[in-house]
Amino acid sequence: MPDEKPTSIWMLPERQERSGPGRRPGYSREQITQTAVQVADAEGVEATTMRRIASELGTGAMSLYRYVPKRDDLLDLMIDMVMGEIELPDRPSGDWRSDLSLVAHQTRAAGLRHPWLITLLTSRPTLGPHLLRVHEFALGALDRLGLDIDDISSFVGMLNDYVYSATRREIGWLEEARRTGLDPERWKRDYIGPYVRQIVESGAYPLFTRSVLESRTAHLPPAERFQYGLDRLLDGIGVHITSDISR
Amino acid sequence: MPDEKPTSIWMLPERQERSGPGRRPGYSREQITQTAVQVADAEGVEATTMRRIASELGTGAMSLYRYVPKRDDLLDLMIDMVMGEIELPDRPSGDWRSDLSLVAHQTRAAGLRHPWLITLLTSRPTLGPHLLRVHEFALGALDRLGLDIDDISSFVGMLNDYVYSATRREIGWLEEARRTGLDPERWKRDYIGPYVRQIVESGAYPLFTRSVLESRTAHLPPAERFQYGLDRLLDGIGVHITSDISR
DNA sequence: ACCATTCAGGTACGATGTACGCAAACGGAG
DNA sequence: CTCCGTTTGCGTACATCGTACCTGAATGGT
Numbered sequence: 001m002p003d004e005k006p007t008s009i010w011m012l013p014e015r016q017e018r019s020g021p022g023r024r025p026g027y028s029r030e031q032i033t034q035t036a037v038q039v040a041d042a043e044g045v046e047a048t049t050m051r052r053i054a055s056e057l058g059t060g061a062m063s064l065y066r067y068v069p070k071r072d073d074l075l076d077l078m079i080d081m082v083m084g085e086i087e088l089p090d091r092p093s094g095d096w097r098s099d100l101s102l103v104a105h106q107t108r109a110a111g112l113r114h115p116w117l118i119t120l121l122t123s124r125p126t127l128g129p130h131l132l133r134v135h136e137f138a139l140g141a142l143d144r145l146g147l148d149i150d151d152i153s154s155f156v157g158m159l160n161d162y163v164y165s166a167t168r169r170e171i172g173w174l175e176e177a178r179r180t181g182l183d184p185e186r187w188k189r190d191y192i193g194p195y196v197r198q199i200v201e202s203g204a205y206p207l208f209t210r211s212v213l214e215s216r217t218a219h220l221p222p223a224e225r226f227q228y229g230l231d232r233l234l235d236g237i238g239v240h241i242t243s244d245i246s247r
Numbered sequence: 248m249p250d251e252k253p254t255s256i257w258m259l260p261e262r263q264e265r266s267g268p269g270r271r272p273g274y275s276r277e278q279i280t281q282t283a284v285q286v287a288d289a290e291g292v293e294a295t296t297m298r299r300i301a302s303e304l305g306t307g308a309m310s311l312y313r314y315v316p317k318r319d320d321l322l323d324l325m326i327d328m329v330m331g332e333i334e335l336p337d338r339p340s341g342d343w344r345s346d347l348s349l350v351a352h353q354t355r356a357a358g359l360r361h362p363w364l365i366t367l368l369t370s371r372p373t374l375g376p377h378l379l380r381v382h383e384f385a386l387g388a389l390d391r392l393g394l395d396i397d398d399i400s401s402f403v404g405m406l407n408d409y410v411y412s413a414t415r416r417e418i419g420w421l422e423e424a425r426r427t428g429l430d431p432e433r434w435k436r437d438y439i440g441p442y443v444r445q446i447v448e449s450g451a452y453p454l455f456t457r458s459v460l461e462s463r464t465a466h467l468p469p470a471e472r473f474q475y476g477l478d479r480l481l482d483g484i485g486v487h488i489t490s491d492i493s494r
Numbered sequence: 495a496c497c498a499t500t501c502a503g504g505t506a507c508g509a510t511g512t513a514c515g516c517a518a519a520c521g522g523a524g
Numbered sequence: 525c526t527c528c529g530t531t532t533g534c535g536t537a538c539a540t541c542g543t544a545c546c547t548g549a550a551t552g553g554t
Contacts, residue, residue, distance in 0.1 A: 007440045007441055007442050008442050010442060011441065011442050011445065015531095018531095019521085020520095020521070020522085020529095020530070020531085021520060021521040021522065021528085021529065021530050021531075022519080022520060022521075022529085022530040022531030022532070023518075023519040023520050023530080023531050023532040023533080024519080024520070024531085024532080025531085025532065026532075026533075027532095049509080049510065049511085050510080050511065050512080051509090051510080051511095054534090059533070059534075060533070060534040060535070061511085061512085061534080061535095062512075062513090062514095062533080062534050062535075062536095063532080063533055063534060065512070065513095066531085066532060066533080070511085070512085071510095071511065071512090119370060122369055122370070122412075123366060123369070123370050125419055127442070127443070127446070132446065132451075132452055132455060135452075135455060136452045136453075136454055136455055139454035139455065139458065140454055143454060148463070149454070149457045149458050149461050149462060150458075150462055150463055150464045150475070151479065152454070152458070153458040153462070154475070154476045154479050155479070157409075157412065157413075157476070158405065158408070158409060158476075158479075158480060158483075160412075161405070161408035161409055161411075161412045162404075162405060162408060164408075165369075165404065165407075165408045166404075172372055193254045194254055194258065195254050195255050195257060195258050195374070196374070198258065199374070199379065205379055205382075205383045206383075207383055207386035207387055207390060207396070207399070208379060208382060208383055208386065210396045211386065211396050211397075211399070211400040214396050215396060215397050215400070216395070216397055217397045218397075228397070228401070229401045229404070229405075232398065232401055232402070232405075232487070233405060233483070235483070235486060235487070236405075236480070236482070236483020236484065236486060236487075237483065239482060239483060239486050240479070240482070240483075262500095266552085266553095267498095267499070267500085267551095267552070267553080268497085268498060268499050268500075268551055268552045268553060269498080269499040269500030269501070269550080269551060269552075270499085270500050270501040270502080270549075270550040270551055271500085271501080271550080271551070272500085272501065273501075273502075274501095296540080296541065296542085297541085297542065297543080298540090298541080298542095301503090306502070306503070307502070307503035307504065308503080308504095308542085308543085309502080309503050309504075309505095309543075309544090309545095310501080310502055310503055312543070312544095313500090313501060313502080317542085317543085318541095318542065318543090
């Protein structure tokens with residue numbers, strides 16, 4: 001009777017250092033993951049093919065399968081390695097607003113360093129140890145404030161949703177700007193590809209048009225724009241925290 | 248000097264009915280898109296290959312390229328066709344809360360009918376006419392309430408983020424339940440695959456554990472659970488609407 | 495009746511993930 | 525040292541994908 005196959009990579013730890021016979025492994029999961037991250041940073045996640053990563057390590061594609069069951073698992077490992085870059089105190093400080101801000105900004109920073117992160121993170125449900133650590137910290141920031149666990153969970157979910165989508169939007173601009181060659185600042189002022197221009201000129205979507213043309217925050221530095229939306233969100237959460245004096 | 252190539256499928260309308268010489272087209276963009284949607288509904292988006300769709304129509308793969316430039320464009324067309332199922336009044340009613348609720352529930356319903364929709368929608372930036380229509384309606388719901396356009400845009404963004412991620416979570420349960428063969432209700436009570444169980448038993452993530460084990464809303468019918476989070480979000484938006492009397 | 499034009503779709507190419515199998519490296523037992 | 529079971533390295537091979545190219549059939553205007 002065979003073992004039931006592990007449901008995720010996190011239940012299949014790398015083979016440990018042993019002292020039996022047999023050839024020694026020449027690579028490691030971490031090394032392979034790191035290489036994959038570098039390739040993805042430089043050329044996008046679609047360049048992280050098994051052959052490409054292997055050749056980066058000077059070996060053959062099939063060698064990687066001694067360390068990683070499938071390519072999808074490698075994507076999970078990449079996500080978690082990068083989540084490991086997020087630095088947080090051991091415990092929340094007690095100031096929920098600055099704790100959540102910290103998580104938000106750190107996550108955004110990681111997302112900008114690795115433009116593939118957010119797409120991967122939101123397209124596959126994964127729960128690696130580092131992601132869990134960050135999540136636990138965020139939940140902890142709202143603990144002991146009179147909220148029940150469903151509200152805490154719900155608010156942290158909203159925070160994550162905001163951070164992911166705001167960061168994704170930001171990355172979208174950067175990539176669009178790089179593709180068209182313009183520098184981001186000038187590009188955002190003159191703005192918008194031909195398609196959005198067509199939408200605007202059609203006159204059929206007046207509010208969408210205003211959100212494109214009359215936006216104040218669109219001209220802010222990205223970090224301030226991020227902060228602006230974040231503050232709105234935290235204000236919304238704050239309403240439910242009775243012990244909060246600021247509002 | 249060639250035309251600059253269109254930036255999106257929406258700038259490349261289907262060839263119109265003409266009256267010149269040449270063979271008549273045997274298919275149409277809409278017909279192909281509809282077939283793709285059916286295949287995706289039945290077997291997932293990864294089954295919507297060009298060959299599969301073509302053979303469903305009784306033709307060869309390459310014929311599709313007379314109607315759609317690339318497979319990615321077909322994905323955009325699928326998204327927008329399904330967004331077209333969302334039924335909304337011509338103009339918002341004036342009750343912002345019920346207007347946004349309507350958008351939220353309609354979008355969730357479309358996402359549940361077509362489990363691939365949310366993944367596609369959040370993994371590729373697309374702005375088809377039907378998506379624009381829905382977005383414009385949502386923006387309109389918050390117009391004339393004393394908010395500036397950045398806040399309106401920001402709140403609608405938060406609403407979308409919530410709807411997408413809540414619906415995605417719900418779909419995840421359904422698929423997990425289908426995969427393991429259990430019916431959704433029982434499965435959600437007994438809950439959780441072996442990996443989450445291991446996390447819980449590790450004791451290292453007490454708040455995550457509580458969010459799994461002590462949740463009240465987890466046992467609610469999905470629609471009520473959705474409503475619960477939605478109400479929290481709308482409460483948060485309501486704070487910023489001064490003319491709102493309910494809070 | 496002819497022809498320029500348009501569509502249908504077969505063939506073919508490069509790329510991908512990965513199953514399979516064999517040879518090379520290794521440590522322990524004799 | 526010699527042999528042997530075990531483990532790793534990786535070449536070969538295959539199914540499947542998007543899609544470039546090309547030939548032949550259909551069509552309506554002249």
